[in-house]
Amino acid sequence: MASVIIAGVGSYAPERILTNEELSKMVDTTDEWIRTRSGIGERHIAAGNEACSDMAVRAATAALADAKMNASDIDLLIIATCTPDMPLPSTACIVQHKLGIPAHATCFDISAACSGFLYALEIAYGQLLTNRYKRALIIGAEKLSSVVDWSDRATCVLFGDAAGAAVLIKVDQPGIGIIGSDLGADGEFADKLMIPAGGSSCPASAQTVEGRQHFIRMNGREVFKSAVRVMETVSREMMEQHQLTPDQISLVIPHQANIRIIEALSANLKMPMDKFYVNLDRYGNTSSATIPLALDEARRSGRIKPGDLTLLVAFGAGLTYGAALIRW
Ligand SMILES: CC(C)(COP(=O)(O)OP(=O)(O)OC[C@H]1O[C@@H](n2cnc3c(N)ncnc32)[C@H](O)[C@@H]1OP(=O)(O)O)[C@@H](O)C(=O)NCCC(=O)NCCS
Structure with a gap:
């Protein structure tokens, strides 16, 4: 019996940190309200010229290194995002090009919001188990700061930017992964x-x-x-x-x-x-x-x-x- 395992994981968060204190100068809120109502103290915010795909590439590079693999090993790339670089083409195709994943790979985005990484995991799991693909790279990447209304205190305090990635492979060992x-x-x-x-x-x-x-x-x-x-x-x-x-x-x-x-x-x-x-x-x-x-x-x-x-x-x-x- 075969299993699908997570062979490597990586993540990336932008350098810029936005604290609750700073937010309290932008909208009518306080550090105390945000901490007690949500538990959030600070969030990372991408640079103006840093797109969803740039963060995805950083996380994917770390996951590939963790799995001791190269981009050329990947034949399935799935990106879960609700903040793609643009409506067309998919962010997956942009990331494929930036990473150097071969042209024969299947690359697409999925839209399942915050559950997106788990949706990508299930899709990749099924595809690997049935031998359709050999090595999958799945990424959750978001530049939520680009879709947050920075004048709405009820939402702007909650979100941040980041990316995370995992490499999935099939192994001939039951009960793991x-x-x-x-x-x-x-x-x-x-x-x-x-x-x-x-x-x-x-x-x-x-x-x-x-x-x-x-x-x-x-x-x-x-x-x-x-x-x-x-x-x-x-x-x-x-x-x-x-x-x-x-x-x-x-x-x-x-x-x-x-x-x-x-x-x-x-x-x-x-x-x-x-x-x-x-x-x-x-x-x-x-x-x-x-x-x-x-x-x-x-x-x-x-x-x-x-x-x-x-x-x-x-x-x-x-x-x-x-x-x-x-x-x-
Ligand atoms: C958004 C959330 C933190 C609000 O907390 P809450 O306890 O439900 O607060 P309410 O929305 O009832 O608002 C209570 C009061 O705080 C105010 N308030 C809202 N945001 C505020 C802020 N950032 N600072 C200060 N006051 C705020 C509201 O205006 C309201 O004032 P009012 O009673 O005078 O009308 C909470 O509902 C939540 O986390 N929901 C889930 C959101 C989520 O998970 N989203 C992502 C899904 S993937």
């Missing part, structure tokens, strides 16, 4: 978190720009409630499917949107907070980059050891959600 993966979506909640204009339903015009419709709009309370519900459900289902109890999971890497969402998940699953990897105090919500960025940090800081079982769990606009179990 991706043990399980489960995804879901509930389009009923599509209007709770959106960028209203710039697509085919509301093309860009002087009016849409004037109405600030190219920025993120969110119903925070509704998103919060849905996030807790779906992350708990998909985590439980994943453990049940694999006959696992919470104490068998060494580390949970949840999507980092709000510390209170993670605390609610911890309480509902009856898993102590010290089993949850948290770095949102330093990065905020970096959407699809969050899970691979946290995974990279957790591995480098020794929080993941050989044999450990890690649960990745995310939710995002759509409403999308997903979970994956990884045995190291």
Whole structure:
């Protein structure tokens, strides 16, 4: 029996750090409000000339080095992003060119917002298992600072920029790597978190720009409630499917949107907070980059050891959600 393993992980966050103090000079907010309501202390912000693809390349280069592979080894590249460099072509094709991934590779973007990395993981997992491809590079990369309304205190304090990447390969050894993966979506909640204009339903015009419709709009309370519900459900289902109890999971890497969402998940699953990897105090919500960025940090800081079982769990606009179990 074969398995698909994560052979390498890498991440990148831009140099510029924007603190809560600085934000409190831009909008009517305070460090205290942001910390207590969200758990965020600071976030990284990409340079003006730094695109989503530039961050993706930095993270991918680190993941390839970690896997001891070259870009020329990759035959499947999937980029999860809701902030692509541009509507056409895909950011994956731009990254393919920048990295030097061969022309025969399949390269495409997927749109699943903050669950995007887990969606990419599941797609790559299936493709590798069926021998369609040999080595996959999956990336979550976001320049959310380009779609945040910097005059809206309810959203601008929450988001940051970053990228994270993983290299996936198939190995002839059972029971390691991706043990399980489960995804879901509930389009009923599509209007709770959106960028209203710039697509085919509301093309860009002087009016849409004037109405600030190219920025993120969110119903925070509704998103919060849905996030807790779906992350708990998909985590439980994943453990049940694999006959696992919470104490068998060494580390949970949840999507980092709000510390209170993670605390609610911890309480509902009856898993102590010290089993949850948290770095949102330093990065905020970096959407699809969050899970691979946290995974990279957790591995480098020794929080993941050989044999450990890690649960990745995310939710995002759509409403999308997903979970994956990884045995190291
Ligand atoms: C956004 C979020 C932090 C807001 O926290 P909350 O406790 O729900 O706060 P509310 O939206 O109820 O707002 C409470 C008050 O704080 C105010 N407020 C909102 N943002 C503020 C800020 N940055 N600073 C100060 N006050 C703020 C509101 O205007 C409101 O004031 P009012 O009572 O006078 O109307 C929280 O709802 C959340 O995290 N939701 C999930 C968002 C998410 O995960 N998004 C990403 C999905 S991938």
